[in-house]
Amino acid sequence: MRKKDYIFATMIFLIFIIILLRLWQLQILNTEKYKKLAEQNRIRIIKIPAPRGIIYDRNGIPLVENIPSFAVSISPEYAYKVDINILAKILNLSAEEIEKKLSKKYESIYMPIRIKEDLTFKEIAMLEARRSELPGLIIETEIKRHYPFGPATAHLLGYLGKITEEQIKDNLQYKNLPSYFMVGQTGLEKIFDDKLRGTPGEKIVEVDALGRELRLIKESPPVKGEDIYLTIDALLQESAYKSLETLTGAFVAIKPDTGEILALVSSPSFDPNIFVEGVPQHYWNELINNPQNPLLNRVIQGLYAPGSTFKVITALAGLEEGVITPDKVLVNCTGGISFGAWTFGCWKKGGHGPVNLRKALVESCDVYFYELGRILGIKKIHKYATLLGLGSPTGFNSDEKAGLVPDDEWKKNDKKASWFLGDTFNTSIGQGFLKVTPLQMARVMAIIVNEGVKVTPYIIRGNEAKKENLNLNPKNLEIIKKALSAVVNEPEGTASGARSYIIKFGGKTGTVQVISKKLKEKVSYKNIEHHAWFIGFAPTDDPEMAFSLIVEHGGSGGAVAAPVAKNILEGYILKKRQLNVKN
Amino acid sequence: MLKIDRRLISYFDWITFAIVFFICILGILTLYSATRPPLDEGEQPPFYVKQLIWLAIATLTLIAFVTFDYIKLKNFWLIFYIIGILLLIIVLFTGKTAMGAKRWINLGFFSFQPSEVFKIIFIISISAFLEDKQSPLSIKDTLKALLIFGIIPFSLIIKQPDLGTAVLLFAITFIMIIYKGLPVRLLILLLFIFIISIFFLWEILWEGLKEYQKNRLIAFIDPSIDPKGIGYNIMQSVITVGSGGLFGKGFLEGTQGPLKFLPERHTDFIFPIFAEEWGFIGCFILLTLYFTLFIRCWKTSIIAKDEFGKLLSIGFTSIFVLYFFINIGMTLGIMPVVGIPLPFMSYGGTTLVANFIGIALVINVRMRRFELFYP
Numbered sequence: 027m028r029k030k031d032y033i034f035a036t037m038i039f040l041i042f043i044i045i046l047l048r049l050w051q052l053q054i055l056n057t058e059k060y061k062k063l064a065e066q067n068r069i070r071i072i073k074i075p076a077p078r079g080i081i082y083d084r085n086g087i088p089l090v091e092n093i094p095s096f097a098v099s100i101s102p103e104y105a106y107k108v109d110i111n112i113l114a115k116i117l118n119l120s121a122e123e124i125e126k127k128l129s130k131k132y133e134s135i136y137m138p139i140r141i142k143e144d145l146t147f148k149e150i151a152m153l154e155a156r157r158s159e160l161p162g163l164i165i166e167t168e169i170k171r172h173y174p175f176g177p178a179t180a181h182l183l184g185y186l187g188k189i190t191e192e193q194i195k196d197n198l199q200y201k202n203l204p205s206y207f208m209v210g211q212t213g214l215e216k217i218f219d220d221k222l223r224g225t226p227g228e229k230i231v232e233v234d235a236l237g238r239e240l241r242l243i244k245e246s247p248p249v250k251g252e253d254i255y256l257t258i259d260a261l262l263q264e265s266a267y268k269s270l271e272t273l274t275g276a277f278v279a280i281k282p283d284t285g286e287i288l289a290l291v292s293s294p295s296f297d298p299n300i301f302v303e304g305v306p307q308h309y310w311n312e313l314i315n316n317p318q319n320p321l322l323n324r325v326i327q328g329l330y331a332p333g334s335t336f337k338v339i340t341a342l343a344g345l346e347e348g349v350i351t352p353d354k355v356l357v358n359c360t361g362g363i364s365f366g367a368w369t370f371g372c373w374k375k376g377g378h379g380p381v382n383l384r385k386a387l388v389e390s391c392d393v394y395f396y397e398l399g400r401i402l403g404i405k406k407i408h409k410y411a412t413l414l415g416l417g418s419p420t421g422f423n424s425d426e427k428a429g430l431v432p433d434d435e436w437k438k439n440d441k442k443a444s445w446f447l448g449d450t451f452n453t454s455i456g457q458g459f460l461k462v463t464p465l466q467m468a469r470v471m472a473i474i475v476n477e478g479v480k481v482t483p484y485i486i487r488g489n490e491a492k493k494e495n496l497n498l499n500p501k502n503l504e505i506i507k508k509a510l511s512a513v514v515n516e517p518e519g520t521a522s523g524a525r526s527y528i529i530k531f532g533g534k535t536g537t538v539q540v541i542s543k544k545l546k547e548k549v550s551y552k553n554i555e556h557h558a559w560f561i562g563f564a565p566t567d568d569p570e571m572a573f574s575l576i577v578e579h580g581g582s583g584g585a586v587a588a589p590v591a592k593n594i595l596e597g598y599i600l601k602k603r604q605l606n607v608k609n
Numbered sequence: 610m611l612k613i614d615r616r617l618i619s620y621f622d623w624i625t626f627a628i629v630f631f632i633c634i635l636g637i638l639t640l641y642s643a644t645r646p647p648l649d650e651g652e653q654p655p656f657y658v659k660q661l662i663w664l665a666i667a668t669l670t671l672i673a674f675v676t677f678d679y680i681k682l683k684n685f686w687l688i689f690y691i692i693g694i695l696l697l698i699i700v701l702f703t704g705k706t707a708m709g710a711k712r713w714i715n716l717g718f719f720s721f722q723p724s725e726v727f728k729i730i731f732i733i734s735i736s737a738f739l740e741d742k743q744s745p746l747s748i749k750d751t752l753k754a755l756l757i758f759g760i761i762p763f764s765l766i767i768k769q770p771d772l773g774t775a776v777l778l779f780a781i782t783f784i785m786i787i788y789k790g791l792p793v794r795l796l797i798l799l800l801f802i803f804i805i806s807i808f809f810l811w812e813i814l815w816e817g818l819k820e821y822q823k824n825r826l827i828a829f830i831d832p833s834i835d836p837k838g839i840g841y842n843i844m845q846s847v848i849t850v851g852s853g854g855l856f857g858k859g860f861l862e863g864t865q866g867p868l869k870f871l872p873e874r875h876t877d878f879i880f881p882i883f884a885e886e887w888g889f890i891g892c893f894i895l896l897t898l899y900f901t902l903f904i905r906c907w908k909t910s911i912i913a914k915d916e917f918g919k920l921l922s923i924g925f926t927s928i929f930v931l932y933f934f935i936n937i938g939m940t941l942g943i944m945p946v947v948g949i950p951l952p953f954m955s956y957g958g959t960t961l962v963a964n965f966i967g968i969a970l971v972i973n974v975r976m977r978r979f980e981l982f983y984p
Contacts, residue, residue, distance in 0.1 A: 030787075030788065031907075031911055034788075034907055034923070034926075035904065035907055037930075038900065038903050038904060038907065038926075038930055039900075041930065041933075041934045042896060042899075044943075045896060045934070045937050045938070045941065046893065046896060048941045048943055049850070049884070049889055049892050049893075049896075049941070050889065052847060052850050052851040052941065053850065053851060053853050053854055053855065053884070053888060053889040053892070054854075054855060054889055056851050057851055057852065057853070057854040057855070059851065060847070060848050060849075060850070060851025060852040061851070061852045061854065063848045063851075063852070064848050064849065064851075064852035064864060064865055067845075067848065067864075067865065068864050068865075
């Protein structure tokens with residue numbers, strides 16, 4: 027035998043040894059590691075979303091429902107193998123769209139990539155038929171949120187969206203949820219997300235490499251989220267939205283004795299049902315580029331001068347301080363008063379003649395309140411305005427704006443200027459620096475009709491309302507209430523045009539000048555129209571609700587806001603009667 | 610030719626045949642396990658049945674190839690070789706494309722891989738060519754051999770593209786030349802040229818590779834670069850082998866293959882399926898079978914009565930050993946993934962028949978070692 031024959035044999039032997047050593051390493055030294063990996067290969071943990079809790083109105087009408095829907099996903103390890111063209115054809119999507127989704131960074135090798143949601147039965151059938159060509163295909167059943175009242179409840183309930191990075195940081199519970207899980211992004215859906223979400227179930231299944239489920243190993247069912255019962259009256263809410271739908275504005279009604287919020291509407295609104303699928307870009311752009319800002323909840327975040335609705339507070343201050351009596355004629359209105367170089371006009375150019383408190387409120391005489399303001403001084407006006415809750419949030423919601431009640435100190439600190447009597451005049455009739463939210467004004471109304479008890483508005487039924495007695499003289503409140511009833515129900519009242527034969531309601535109109543009259547003559551765009559206010563209560567005898575309503579750039583309170591309020595109330599009453607008849 | 614000397618039957622190498630046959634049976638069992646459907650799909654062709662039929666065909670072929678004296682092949686080597694090269698050219702023009710490569714010729718009733726047929730022709734030809742050359746080889750003969758058996762088939766096969774087979778055949782040409790004998794100086798010079806040319810040709814070679822071939826090489830160096838793409842095969846293969854442990858999960862108890870985590874589980878990646886179910890002990894036994902087989906083939910080259918027989922045996926031994934090492938090496942993640950089947954175990958008819966012809970010729974050499982040259 028030759029030497030090289032041995033070299034040859036040695037080579038064979040070496041190969042034998044090398045392979046054996048490698049097998050030793052894999053099968054003996056690291057067997058546990060690979061056993062675990064092999065196990066993970068064939069086991070998939072599927073999170074099953076729990077049905078979210080239902081949100082009901084005060085009468086048990088669901089404001090949001092759960093509807094089953096189907097979605098198609100692809101197992102990530104098959105992302106590069108799937109026939110994109112077949113998928114695109116069946117799902118009516120562009121190939122690029124699908125490619126983009128598939129090429130995204132995967133969270134985990136076992137977390138399916140969502141391709142399309144809300145499949146039709148036809149789509150499901152076509153996918154099933156071509157399953158062998160679509161490796162990694164997973165069809166999932168899920169529950170979709172549906173808002174039967176659509177835009178009418180959008181600001182109230184908010185909407186759902188996929189979990190964002192920040193939310194995961196803020197709420198560690200979200201970490202265990204797959205990214206396509208929907209959680210509350212705004213409104214009650216967000217505030218009560220923990221309660222509504224429930225506990226997701228878990229399914230451990232054996233799968234093959236195509237992601238097909240072969241065997242169920244373990245299953246823990248999801249636990250449905252808790253239901254929430256609101257103080258909202260769906261019928262009033264809907265009626266309010268319908269009346270405001272074409273306008274820009276807000277309506278909020280509260281039960282005066284308890285603080286329960288009966289309706290909360292901000293217009294324009296948006297359709298939360300579109301958000302359920304993840305907002306389409308064009309819809310989102312439309313919303314954020316809309317100058318009317320549909321995403322703003324005007325009830326708690328809209329800041330406006332209260333206009334003449336503030337006269338209710340000036341009047342109350344006058345009565346409480348004892349500087350006026352109901353029948354005392356304080357001024358003889360000739361259409362305005364002069365103060366130094368300035369003239370402060372009344373809205374009625376011809377003047378109201380001799381004016382007492384009742385007439386001042388019913389006909390909204392500015393001159394009367396200028397004089398009353400002068401007598402009271404800004405400190406007193408500030409005192410009563412803040413006592414009635416202006417200048418600070420009502421405590422309903424953390425997103426609320428505080429508003430502003432000015433006084434001399436504020437002006438000195440903030441504007442670096444001294445307070446003038448003219449400022450007091452402006453404040454007395456609700457103009458100038460004052461800023462309020464519609465919710466604050468609704469509560470002012472509630473305090474007036476509820477014997478001076480200040481309630482904190484709330485929306486979840488069963489909550490204990492915070493109440494505070496302001497120790498106002500019931501007689502004074504009654505005087506104001508009667509006058510406010512006359513505003514609507516007597517011919518000379520500023521809201522007499524809105525008088526209703528179906529429901530007797532009272533209130534105060536307000537018209538907020540957006541720019542000065544001089545300027546107004548020069549420009550004539552729609553958005554220099556006045557803001558129209560109406561704060562009121564109904565029915566007049568034993569008020570069950572106090573409300574406030576604003577129509578931005580609507581015109582005058584009497585001509586625009588009061589009739590809208592009438593529409594809302596009548597629409598509500600009629601609908602209620604209709605349902606009662608049916609029942 | 611049909612007149613069989615009784616002596617030949619008693620000289621027939623039953624042990625080699627038994628080992629090969631046993632490995633084939635193990636292969637078919639593994640094939641059955643690997644392709645058993647996890648769901649009642651009924652879509653899987655019964656690979657193991659097909660392979661059983663091929664085993665029968667291969668056995669008959671083996672018998673046919675031991676009946677005549679291998680020495681007669683020597684005279685026809687040039688004709689064989691030309692036919693082989695023609696087949697390789699034909700496949701480039703008319704070949705059936707599968708998985709991006711033209712490797713098959715379709716004859717209607719079945720398709721076959723010319724490169725498998727060529728392997729046999731190649732060993733016979735190179736052995737015949739080298740037999741009557743003086744040892745050590747002259748520079749002229751060395752270059753001739755390198756050109757005829759190295760460069761020409763390499764360029765044709767790499768075009769299919771079948772990088773694995775091309776490189777393998779080139780390597781075998783080298784082994785055969787070295788085995789035949791080279792002056793030490795020439796050997797050193799060749800190695801030197803080889804290293805230098807790799808150095809210079811690397812970029813050209815690299816650019817010449819298809820994208821997937823490059824990716825395979827990259828993935829071999831670091832499978833974690835693309836665990837869901839090219840590296841997937843390697844990682845899944847290693848997981849499959851490793852999860853077998855010492856005793857294995859047991860026959861038909863493996864999960865990686867039937868659940869289709871392992872691609873190509875019935876062809877190139879059949880070994881991991883075996884390793885998962887039979888464990889380290891099973892692998893040790895299987896490796897020992899192969900080792901014994903290779904050593905017996907090698908021994909044949911030593912005891913062969915003539916130079917042609919020696920070269921023939923060492924040629925086939927080399928081809929088996931290299932296929933075996935590269936296939937198992939790639940499934941264990943110590944070799945790059947090239948499409949090389951495991952001899953006698955991987956699914957595939959042409960390959961099985963070709964390998965049986967190889968074994969038949971080695972047995973042929975062994976059983977005729979006592980025959981006289983001039984009876």
